[in-house]
Amino acid sequence: VYSLDFSEPADINYDNWPDHWTRRVGSGFPEYLKMEIVAAPSPDSPRSLLAEIDGGGVAAFSPLIPVSTLFSHVLEVRVRAEGIEHDRVFTTLSFFDSRNKILHIARSPEIVPGSQWRLLRLGPLDLDLPQAESAVVGLHVEPRGKADLKAKVWFGKIHLGRLPRLSVRLNRPHGLYGQGEAVRAEYAAAGITADTPPLELEILDAEGNTLERTLAPWEVRPAFGPDEIPPEESLRENPPHLGLRAWDVPLREPGYYVLRATLAAPEGARRRVEVPVALLAPVDQIAAGPFGWSLPRGAKPLDLRDLLEAIRLSGVKWVKFPVWTDDTATPEALEELGFFLERLRGQGVHTVGLLCEPPAGLRSHWTDRTTAAEFFAADTALWRPSLELTLARFGLLVGRWQLGRDDDLGFTAVSHREEIVRRVSAEVSKVLYDGQVGTAWDWLEPPPLDRDSSWRFLQFTTEPPMTAEEVRRYLASYAGRENGADLWVDLRPLNRGEYPLPARITDLVLRMAAVKAGGAEAGFHPDPFDPACGLFRPDGFPAELFIPWRTAVHALRDRTPRGSIRLPGASRNLLFGDGESGMMIVWNQYPCEEALYLGEAVSTTDVWGRTAPLPGLGEKQRLSAGPLPQFVEGVHLPIAFWRQACRLGVTRVPSVYDKPARNQLRFRNTFPQAVAGAVRLPGGGWRLEPPAATFKLLPDEEITVPFLLTLPPDAEAGVQPFVVHFSVQADRRYEFDVFHTLEVGLGDVYVDVRTRLNAAGELEVRQTLVNETDTPLSFRCELFAPHRRRQRMDLDVPALGRVVHVYALPDGQELLGQTIWLRAEEIGQSRVLNYRTTAAAE
Known part of the structure; x- marks a missing residue:
């Protein structure tokens, strides 16, 4: 479309300035700064345009370049910078209509200063601007606060090219599908030729592995009708075409997928579009649970109705949402917000009102750096009217009110925080009978949990996020708090650019389990649309953590934490449940196969929501554990509790052979009815007297079985497995093992x-x-x-x-x-x- 290498043909009047280019002159852009063509070659041009910076900025602009938004456009500029510390060096591409009215300005990333030539690339730009007819290239060196002195910037070859446009549209607008729903992707290409090669279609998994690849021919037609005249001469000589292709994507198993389409473009270039798809396993709707989302930016980038659907599909039962308003709000906006809050209540969601960004009438008193503590420390007359209006309008739908965002730790830093929270709570109580007020709080600071504290809840957060073990430890330390404030936990996932996906999934799931096991009232993702760690992409499509989050939410829901059991392969686990059936989260740092009896109808669900029955191994089930957590459903809780209650009296014996050592086995009937049965101690060369015993136990009755242990001469030292087998007659006969370890040797x-x-x-x-x-x-x-x-x-x-x-x-x-x-x-x-x-x- 356009190319400039600053050679002699580009300067026919020899004034060391590219022909037909203009320069910005005015405030901040002094004319005395030198900018001219010099004999300094770039990697692909004989000369370059030099800007000598000595305070102030420079900007140069090309003439109008005819373009057609039938195509995508790519701008490439060679740049070299010396002495740049504060200024920004970048390029722009501005689009204009037929009347030279500006429609859009696209801006490149800023150049990294250095003595080497670097390539600034902008695009490909797929702009929905059918009225655009021309574009202008801009070269910029602009101060950022303090201006640079004695700096130089060289601009080398400029190349503005065009590529075919490629777009995709799904039959569900944001890529969330239920298992069994048809997934259809419709691809459109513009600016292709009649003989363009077929479209390459791929299905990728969450880690970028190709699961399926196919080629699909285009349905091609001319871009311009017989009576239409293309706007550019080159397009009249080689008329462009449009292409359409529909793809019924063969997805069957639940999971996170990326649909990738690749179009071969002229001169070896390739256009590629990717769109994520979350195929969701069917789940029962849960009535309650401790997990939620904080939405400090409101519904963006979704609209409120799409957000309601995303909340419903995710299973969260808590939502924080900005509801601060005043008399400048339009009736339509208030009605829409009220509808949203009503629907949340209808879905059984607890709503927390975020007072994190004042309404229009108060924004002159608020900056990006203002904390909620600073704002509410001001005269009550400043913020009382808007707060009263908000409470009166939405108080029946919102019972809890958080001052500031989840990452606003201003209350941690001020000494008179109790006074501020008490003042706000008093104002809330004038309108609402039981309005509750709380704030964010730094995990690492002593919390205001004394008897007279005004906080009704605390949102704990810190950076970097706490590990699962740290969350459990901190929550345990607050178990005896005096004022009964609810404890909420920040569940910000690890950043995608810093950690591999399996580590991020494991960390998130285990922290969610820690929130549940630690007794916190709620755990919140601080911003599901955060580009670095969100459950969604900034465009509203699901990100790779959405399904693991959803799977954990439904697995944990309102289940009671029940500790853990010892597994034969030492895999770590957490048990949850009520009644006689429970769920166990299992993971192991290394791949490991666990073989034990867990229950009658036991299944495992992976983090992607894929469920399968556990394969049998005689009376046992076989579970393949690994670094990614699994959710094992159908665990027989009375047997799990039996395993927890069964204890060896002595777990370390001297490494002395052929000499009996006294020990005992204690266990308790954890079934809801009386039981009878037998216990068999392990063999394997160890001599145990007696090797077995029978018992009859009432519910919750405990028994102690004494025995003598004699080690043979070849018994191995160190920690050894000690597996006890039980045969229990309850509502039916159960055969299961309890796994202990016995250390041979005193460890000294x-x-x-x-x-x-x-x-x-x-x-x-x-x-x-x-x-x-x-x-x-x-x-x-x-x-x-x-x-x-x-x-x-x-x-x-x-x-x-x-x-x-x-x-x-x-x-x-x-x-x-x-x-x-x-x-x-x-x-x-x-x-x-x-x-x-x-x-x-x-």
């Missing part, structure tokens, strides 16, 4: 064993014998490896010390994957330490 003397292949091909077994007692010890150590001669070594270990010995086994490659047994027997004493490890190269 132990061995660390590592293996590796050395350069000579030997398997080195590094033995570190640690003595944490205050007495020197001596051990006879023996190493057993398959098909190798036993190696023996006597070692003396000083008090509170350690000794390292390395065994070398030839032909080590043959031993990789084999079990190596190390035995350390204390000389003259009964202590024996057995350790087994699998030989590894590192």
